[in-house]
Amino acid sequence: MSISITRREALAGLGASLLAPLATGARATTVAKLGTREILSISDGAVTVPAGMIARDRTPDELARTLRDNGFTPDVNRMPLNVSVIREGDNYIFIDCGAGGRFLEGSGKLASALDAAGIDRARVTRVLFTHAHADHFWGAVDEFDEPLFPNAKFAMPHAERDFWMAGDVLQKVPEAFHMMAAGAQRVIKQLDDKLATFKAGEEVAPGIAALDTGGHTQGHVSFEIQGGNDRFIVLGDALTHPLVSFAYPQWMPASDQDGERAVATRRKLLDRLASEKLRIIGYHLPGAGAGSVERKDSAYRFVAG
Numbered sequence: 489m490s491i492s493i494t495r496r497e498a499l500a501g502l503g504a505s506l507l508a509p510l511a512t513g514a515r516a517t518t519v520a521k522l523g524t525r526e527i528l529s530i531s532d533g534a535v536t537v538p539a540g541m542i543a544r545d546r547t548p549d550e551l552a553r554t555l556r557d558n559g560f561t562p563d564v565n566r567m568p569l570n571v572s573v574i575r576e577g578d579n580y581i582f583i584d585c586g587a588g589g590r591f592l593e594g595s596g597k598l599a600s601a602l603d604a605a606g607i608d609r610a611r612v613t614r615v616l617f618t619h620a621h622a623d624h625f626w627g628a629v630d631e632f633d634e635p636l637f638p639n640a641k642f643a644m645p646h647a648e649r650d651f652w653m654a655g656d657v658l659q660k661v662p663e664a665f666h667m668m669a670a671g672a673q674r675v676i677k678q679l680d681d682k683l684a685t686f687k688a689g690e691e692v693a694p695g696i697a698a699l700d701t702g703g704h705t706q707g708h709v710s711f712e713i714q715g716g717n718d719r720f721i722v723l724g725d726a727l728t729h730p731l732v733s734f735a736y737p738q739w740m741p742a743s744d745q746d747g748e749r750a751v752a753t754r755r756k757l758l759d760r761l762a763s764e765k766l767r768i769i770g771y772h773l774p775g776a777g778a779g780s781v782e783r784k785d786s787a788y789r790f791v792a793g
């Protein structure tokens with residue numbers, strides 16, 4: 489703990505709010521105001537993965553052509569990691585926690601982003617998880633295996649906890665996800681009795697409801713936040729790619745555990761987001777991940793902003 493305090497104090501002396509985001513690539517952006525609530529997007533960094541993971545059910549040629557024709561690089565997919573934060577007065581509710589220090593290069597920058605933005609970790613009252621994949625969940629504990637937020641209550645979907653803690657989880661996920669399973673179990677055990685569960689459909693905190701958006705993982709949820717007369721949706725990984733998730737919702741990303749269910753979830757969600765003109769943050773959508781959804785031809789498009 490003394491390390492982060494020293495770093496925070498040192499950064500404050502350097503005018504950290506201006507300098508540190510440039511130095512680390514980390515960023516905190518105000519995305520929306522809902523009554524007395526403010527929605528922020530805070531960056532945990534970005535990771536680069538093979539573009540082939542965007543759709544496992546397409547030929548490499550078709551995928552590469554589609555990406556290139558729409559201005560995306562056909563080889564790699566650079567994925568930002570956008571943690572959503574709800575500020576109410578001096579208190580904060582976090583949705584997801586970044587990757588921590590044990591995942592891919594370029595991730596794990598949340599703690600330094602919070603220091604730079606002047607957000608006191610002791611003021612975080614709750615942390616809600618969309619799912620237990622590494623890039624959302626492993627950052628819940630720091631380099632000393634202590635909770636990143638000392639005073640927070642943590643909560644994850646019940647179905648998600650059950651799935652990853654099951655004795656036969658390694659038989660249920662491909663070998664490439666065995667590391668994910670081990671990491672999910674480690675962090676669940678480290679959070680111990682600070683970690684509660686909730687069910688999709690429940691109001692998990694005042695004015696914050698968990699929406700069933702399963703498919704990406706078994707228990708994946710998104711969150712609907714109310715404030716004033718407005719609503720806002722934090723998607724997690726229900727929609728991950730700014731082109732493919734919107735224009736080709738039926739394509740199947742390699743990271744979706746249940747491909748068919750994830751497709752059904754995307755179609756239903758996109759229809760609602762476009763019809764109700766709801767603003768969103770997607771964990772891996774570009775920039776701060778914020779925007780909205782419009783209908784386009786027989787599908788949809790992501791409108792950043």
Ligand SMILES: [Zn+2]
Binds near residue numbers: 621624771
């Ligand atoms: Zn993710």
